[in-house]
Amino acid sequence: MIYAVFKAKLNNPQALAEYREQAGTALAKHRGKVEHATPVAQALDGAPSVPDVAALLSFPSIQAAQSWINDPELADLHALRRSAGETEILLLT
Numbered sequence: 001m002i003y004a005v006f007k008a009k010l011n012n013p014q015a016l017a018e019y020r021e022q023a024g025t026a027l028a029k030h031r032g033k034v035e036h037a038t039p040v041a042q043a044l045d046g047a048p049s050v051p052d053v054a055a056l057l058s059f060p061s062i063q064a065a066q067s068w069i070n071d072p073e074l075a076d077l078h079a080l081r082r083s084a085g086e087t088e089i090l091l092l093t
Helices: 013-029 062-070 072-082
Strands: 002-010 033-038 053-059 085-092
Touching: 002 013, 002 062, 013 033, 013 062, 013 072, 053 062, 062 072, 062 085
Parallel strands: none
Antiparallel strands: 002 053, 002 085, 033 053
16 A cells, blocks of 8 residues: 655635545546545644645555556646645655
8 A cells, every 4th residue: 555645735725625526536546545634734743834735645556646646537637636726745655
């Protein structure tokens, strides 16, 4: 199992709401899923940039995660997520 961390500083919450309506299906296409998501994150140690929204994603492999992010059929959906604000996805390998 491979995990990824999604973080977002929002300036367009409506775009993220629209993205969420389709995100589960898009992840499932590549055998991924949201393990946990929260609208509230807090720093546990240090002084990181705390996001408005955070989620822990899981995939069965690095290849599955890469297939999800690079799927041309999902390009518009990824663009919608990116339009919500400053977003990052970190793959934990």
